[in-house]
Amino acid sequence: xxxxxxxxxxxxxxxxxxxxxxxxxxxxxxxxxxxxxxxxxxxxxxxxxxxxxxxxxxxxxxxxxxxxxxxxxxxxxxxxxxxxxxxxxxxxxxxxxxxxxxxxxxxxxxxxxxxxxxxxxxxxxxxxxxxxxxxxxxxxxxxxxxxxxxxxxxxxxxxxxxxxxxxxxxxxxxxxxxxxxxxxxxxxxxxxxxxxxxxxxxxxxxxxxxxxxxxxxxxxxxxxxxxxxxxxxxxxxxxxxxxxxxxxxxxxxxxxxxxxxxxxxxxxxxxxxxxxxxxxxxxxxxxxxxxxxxxxxxxxxxxxxxxxxxxxxxxxxxxxxxxxxxxxxxxxxxxxxxxxxxxxxxxxxxxxxxxxxxxxxxxxxxxxxxxxxxxxxxxxxxxxxxxxxxxxxxxxxxxxxxxxxxxxxxxxxxxxxx
Numbered sequence: 001x002x003x004x005x006x007x008x009x010x011x012x013x014x015x016x017x018x019x020x021x022x023x024x025x026x027x028x029x030x031x032x033x034x035x036x037x038x039x040x041x042x043x044x045x046x047x048x049x050x051x052x053x054x055x056x057x058x059x060x061x062x063x064x065x066x067x068x069x070x071x072x073x074x075x076x077x078x079x080x081x082x083x084x085x086x087x088x089x090x091x092x093x094x095x096x097x098x099x100x101x102x103x104x105x106x107x108x109x110x111x112x113x114x115x116x117x118x119x120x121x122x123x124x125x126x127x128x129x130x131x132x133x134x135x136x137x138x139x140x141x142x143x144x145x146x147x148x149x150x151x152x153x154x155x156x157x158x159x160x161x162x163x164x165x166x167x168x169x170x171x172x173x174x175x176x177x178x179x180x181x182x183x184x185x186x187x188x189x190x191x192x193x194x195x196x197x198x199x200x201x202x203x204x205x206x207x208x209x210x211x212x213x214x215x216x217x218x219x220x221x222x223x224x225x226x227x228x229x230x231x232x233x234x235x236x237x238x239x240x241x242x243x244x245x246x247x248x249x250x251x252x253x254x255x256x257x258x259x260x261x262x263x264x265x266x267x268x269x270x271x272x273x274x275x276x277x278x279x280x281x282x283x284x285x286x287x288x289x290x291x292x293x294x295x296x297x298x299x300x301x302x303x304x305x306x307x308x309x310x311x312x313x314x315x316x317x318x319x320x321x322x323x324x325x326x327x328x329x330x331x332x333x334x335x336x337x338x339x340x341x342x343x344x345x346x347x348x349x350x351x352x353x354x355x356x357x358x359x360x361x362x363x364x365x366x367x368x369x370x371x372x373x374x375x376x377x378x379x380x381x382x383x384x385x386x387x388x389x390x391x392x393x394x395x396x397x398x399x400x401x402x403x404x405x406x407x408x409x410x411x412x413x414x415x416x417x418x
Contacts, residue, residue, distance in 0.1 A: 131201040133291045134183070134192035136161060141299030142197060143167035149200040157183060157194040164195065173197075190295060202289050207280065207307045208232055209318030210325050213239070213250065213362060220250050220277075220362070221323075222307070237305065239277040247358030247418055250277040254327070254366040256312065256374050258406060261287040265296025266407035267367075272300035274414045280315070280364070283308040316381040319364065328354070329366040329374050329382035330413060332403060343380045351388060354416040363417060367410050370403055388412055 051061035085091060130152060133142055140163060142148060153174045154164075160175075168175060186196050211221035211234070218240075224233040239250035253276050258264055264287045271279060287293065294301045309315045319325040328349070357363055366382060368374035379385070388409055404412075 130198050131291060132186045132196050132198055133294050134187045134190055134196045135295045135299070136164070136193045136195060137299035138291075138294045138297075138302070139195055139197045140164055140167065141302035142199060142294075143171060143173075145302045147202060147302055149203075151197060151199045153198040155183060155186065155196040155198070161195070187291070190292070202301075202306075204281075204289065204306050204308045205235075206283070207309055207315065208311075209315050210252070210323040210362075210364075212323050215248060223318075225310075237278075240275055247275070249358055249360070249362040251275070251358050251414070251417060252277060252325075252362075252364045253279045253410070253414070254312075254364050255279065255281045255286050256366060256368045256378060257282065257285040257372070258367070258369055259285070259287050260369075261290055261292040262296045263287075263370075263405070263407050264289075265293040265301070266405075267410050268293070268297040268304055268306070269300045270407060270411035271414060272297075272304045274411065275418050276304070276414060278305040278307065280307050280309055282312055283310050312378055313381060316378065320381075320383070323362070325362045325364050326357075326384065327364045327366055327382045328357070328384045328386055328417075329379055330368070330409065331373055331379065331385050331387055341379075344385055347382070347384050349384050349386045351386060351413075351416055354386060354413070358417055365410075365413055365417060367406060367413070370406050386413065 049058075051058050054061060056064075133139060139154070140161075143151065143164065144167065151171055151173045153176055154168050155176050155178050157178060157180050180194070183192050183194065183196050186192075186198075206225045208223040208225050211223060213220035218238050219236050220239050221234060221236050224235055225231075226233055240247075253267070253271050255264065255267065258267070258281075264281075268279065289301060289306065297304075316327055320327065331344075366374055366378065374382075388404060403409075
């Protein structure tokens with residue numbers, strides 16, 4: 001009944017396939033033979049290559065078959081180039097661009113190899129104990145004066161100014177010719193005019209207060225704070241009363257919270273030009289006397305006597321009581337210093353009222369920053385107040401331009417006092 005069932009057919013098929021029997025091009029082997037790989041039971045189709053049919057090797061066949069095609073394409077390509085560029089201008093331009101690119105590449109590699117770090121010390125920063133002043137006027141002014149303790153080395157590029165060369169020789173300063181890249185690094189990419197002087201930083205004297213003065217001899221006294229911060233060291237310095245006939249008494253300038261070094265340098269330059277005798281700065285709140293300040297002042301920082309004060313309130317009080325100095329403070333009525341404060345009543349001067357004040361008593365002109373001006377506690381200790389009036393109607397002016405630069409305002413006030 002089940003003679004021709006599924007199991008019987010499957011069994012008959014298994015016995016029908018024997019070793020060595022070819023069916024439809026496949027060679028099937030039974031498991032009784034030795035182990036073989038599976039891919040040997042797959043059909044193997046192989047097609048002879050063209051060079052095998054021709055009885056040649058591959059390289060010679062391709063040369064014989066396609067050599068003329070490559071030659072024709074090359075000839076057509078060259079003929080087309082000649083038609084597009086008959087005078088060779090395109091090729092000359094391409095060669096020029098390639099030459100320029102190669103030259104720039106080689107220059108860059110030479111530059112990098114020249115300034116690469118050669119040892120463990122070459123990558124360190126410049127000496128923090130030294131100061132690098134730059135610019136022709138600043139270097140010449142520093143070498144002419146004795147405000148700095150010593151000078152170490154002068155770096156220059158190109159030709160050296162003969163006047164500076166003589167000063168360097170007189171002071172026995174080492175000369176070192178270098179390149180612009182090193183000068184840029186020493187000056188933080190400032191306008192160095194190819195000359196940089198390595199020197200000791202300025203160490204301004206720290207004052208306690210100003211003392212009395214001798215008008216006949218042109219000598220003013222001041223008190224320096226000693227190393228123990230308690231003792232006082234008296235000093236006597238001359239002031240400019242003979243070369244400036246418009247004033248009989250000294251004129252000093254007090255800077256409070258002027259933090260921009262460019263403003264400080266511009267103020268020093270204007271003050272020296274207009275005849276101010278000395279400058280006093282708050283140590284903690286003003287920009288330090290850096291090479292940037294020196295460069296902005298065009299070397300005037302090396303000539304102008306500059307002092308520091310750590311206790312400005314004490315400086316104001318003692319200078320007024322012991323030295324008879326009058327402190328005139330600048331203010332701006334449209335800003336934070338509002339006119340009408342009780343401590344300002346009866347003390348406000350017009351700009352024209354300053355004229356001739358330096359012939360009546362010694363004056364300290366006090367200026368502050370452009371935003372807040374002079375601090376309130378210092379304004380309360382001041383003797384007089386002065387404001388530079390607006391040249392336009394304040395109601396019609398843009399609030400962005402509502403004040404002068406502090407260096408410009410200071411120069412105007414100094415010019416009115418003298």
